[in-house]
Amino acid sequence: MTAPPATAPAPAPPSARQLSWARRRRALAAFWREYRKDRSGVAGLIFLIVLVILALAAPLLASSRGLSAALSTNPANAGPGWHYPLGTDADGRSVLTELIWGARISLLIGFTATLLCIVIGAVVGIVAGHYGKVTDNLLMRVTDWFLVVPFLPLAIVLAKTLGPSLGVIIFVIGITSWPGTARIIRAQAMAVETRPYLERSRALGAGHTHQMIRHVLPNVMPLLLANTILTVAGTILAETTLSFLGLGDPLRPSWGEMLNQAFFTGGGSAGNQIWLIAPGIAIILVVLSFTMVGHALESALDPKLRERR
Amino acid sequence: MTAPVKPAGPGPGTAGPGTAMLSADGVAVRFGGRGRRPAARAVDGVNLDIAAGEIVALVGESGCGKTTLARTLLGLEQPTAGQVRFAGEPLSYRTGALKAYRRAVQLILQDPTGSLNPRHTVYEAVAEGVRIHRLGDEERRVADALARCGLRPPERFFQRYPHELSGGQRQRVVISGALVLEPQVLVADEPVASLDASVRGEILSLLLRLRDDLGLAALVVTHDLGLAWNIADRLAVMYLGRIVEVGTPEQVFASPRHPYTRALMSVLPESPGEPVVLTGEPPDATRIPAGCRFHPRCPELASGAAAAAGVDSQCRGVALPVLPAAAPGSRSMAACHLADVTPEPDDAP
């Protein structure tokens, strides 16, 4: 009788699920390698991650009571001090506290408005690209109308009519930003429509919904993703503009709101430069970061924007 | 899948009444014609029958309308005249009826790489048909279809993506995707044109095996005459929207009756004799010549053979009638004025 083999029995072949997870990991690793080549994209990404962490950790970093003008005990318009590293505003609130909490509002509005914009833009783009002819014509004329309508006057009118609130801001930004996305997605959808696998799907008996969701959407997704990131930059800027002009919600101060207060309630004339500049710099950095990430994403996804062979 | 079914109708190539599974009845398809642009008569009157378990090759060059005809038989295009009939019943283009029709007649496209969504796995690609028609029992159907097409063991291919497969394997996946719906007719548009030469035989053998095992009929659209010789029971040659000759490959290749067919045969590399290389290219479908549509390029007319037979004025002026759909086993037919007045050789099978 021979001795049993010293080696352990061969491992069981990987299951289908394990295989697909392994493949996803590999694809992610390959994507990251490509993305990493763009240094500014990496820098932007790091900044954004830090920012999101800060925004989420706001309650831990600075008590929300610091936002209340009534409760503040600090001197107004003070320079940097121990409890308020960036100084205070006209009501004695710590600028840093406001900055951190403002990040939440700005990012929230940015993401939500972008979501609205992307959803409308993608649906319009895909439907127009898929159905073509009359539907396409109709949808594109509607898109053109929204494209042409100047953003600011429309926003002002709507905000004044509907009252200043976060919801209104989000709505206004969303419905004025979607045309750009719609046009881009429509172009890509039209390209996908000519691919033979769409014809095959039709030959198999697929209805319109199936074709659009199972075939067109996955193939415009990379483009949509890159466009989304770039749109966030735009919506944050838009929100800043609106708040700066006084259309924002003063009770939920975003950075734009901070700028508004700093500008219009005499912060500058009182010599409180930091209060005026800090939110401005924050906005610039965030918008820049999103833009850099968006561009890096586009170039990393580029070979896959056109399909793999 | 159910157990293999013997072909219901008569075997391929034998005489006898075969039930036409799929037929085109005076089908014409025009494009355009609005405004100042003339209409393109892509298909200009075609009668074609495909019997159960029969493989018919539709041969012609680009622009002859064979792809349009194939798509019309599939219901992807509506004919502007005539009818497509399946099992005797005319095709209904209402959404529900058309979807049910898809289970009976399926499509294989030319380029297997383009036919598969690069973001879907093999499993998803084959299961698509099952999901659309809600057939249930998805995994077993997918595995059966893949195995039948030679991709064994099927489980090994489930998670693969198209770009990880070779051209031949991709085409097998496409065929599995069609088979999973248990169709009765396959319409294959240049099924092996994009594949490597040594792999073609396997795919063609697969089509023959499916015919033998499942009684699957097929319409194979191609410009490759050798393919027709390899697998077709009957052959129809198309030129500029019409079928100009139809018969079995033995009949058509051994004694072609239409000058176009004769020219095509003569330029094949191994053909004996002097190749008849037609000059120029076929005119496009918006400018179909009067009389016989082939007459401007016809070598018989140019050489005076038509004049000698007295039909040259007919060639130039009299349009030919649409060939009737030939039943399997009948003599070959050609739409040619000269052929009409030339006695047929007696050794036609």
Added chain:
Amino acid sequence: MSLLELRDLAVTYRTADGRVPAVRGVSLRLDEGQTLGIAGESGCGKSTLAAAVLRLLPRTATVTGEVLFQDEDVLTMRWGRLRAVRWAGASIVFQGAMHSLNPVQKIGKQIAEPILLHEPKVTPAAAAKRVASLLEQVGLPAWRANGYPHELSGGQKQRIMIAMALACSPNLIVADEPTTALDVMIQAQVLRLITGLVAERGISMIMISHDLSVLSVTCQRLAVMYAGRVVEEGPAHEVFTGAQHPYAQALAFAFPVIGDERSRLRPRGLGGDPPDPADLPSGCSFHPRCPVAEPECTSVETALWPAGPARVAACIRVRPDHAAASLSEEAG
């Protein structure tokens, strides 16, 4: 002297996944006025071979061996001499040539481009005259020079590519799959044109295709490539009708002779797929698909052995010792 001689040419690509041997030691010889066909499928290295003749490979390719064009090694030529040889000595009609035309430039300008590059003293008017003459030779009317590529059909574009290849009166033309995407009749027209021009001007030609039947009638000699090597070479018609290497046989059967009962309803193909050059089988690279593989084939890669007058085949069955061994087996 021979016009073109490849001596043990090997091309390896450096890729992210390692080194991929596209051509693994090919030796071929072409004399003046001869035509050679190279047959093979995807991945066999034929297009790489064509590009190597004019040193048109990317920087990621490592090339060893010699490419002797009129007794000068193209691979070690000085840049200036190479430029002179390119197009004026040897020209290429690329695969997918129809897509090589610039859609926003007039056809005449594109054909004239190599003329003006190689002969700067030629005036535009003289170049235009030569373009018109070239168009006429390829069977197109001279006024096409003022048009754009999109106005032409596939066959007509291919004729333009041929006109371009002839522009500087080369001694050698390499045609890589010149008729692959074309219909039967157009293919016949283009082949007739190419063979006519080549014969008339005494140009040598290498034609690359996967269609053995076409090569057997247009070329004098035929070499079959598989996985980066030549596996059979000989007079074209003999190789087509009586191939000795199993792969060459399979390739010949892929294009059935119409009228031949043996191929009626009996398509013949090879199982498996053409090998991935990055992952070649051991021994004879054809053995996984070979219908008559022997145990020795998995470890021994047979070199080219004589298999008849002016013929060679790289198969163990062609070797004299193998024939003797199998005879003795039968006898014993």
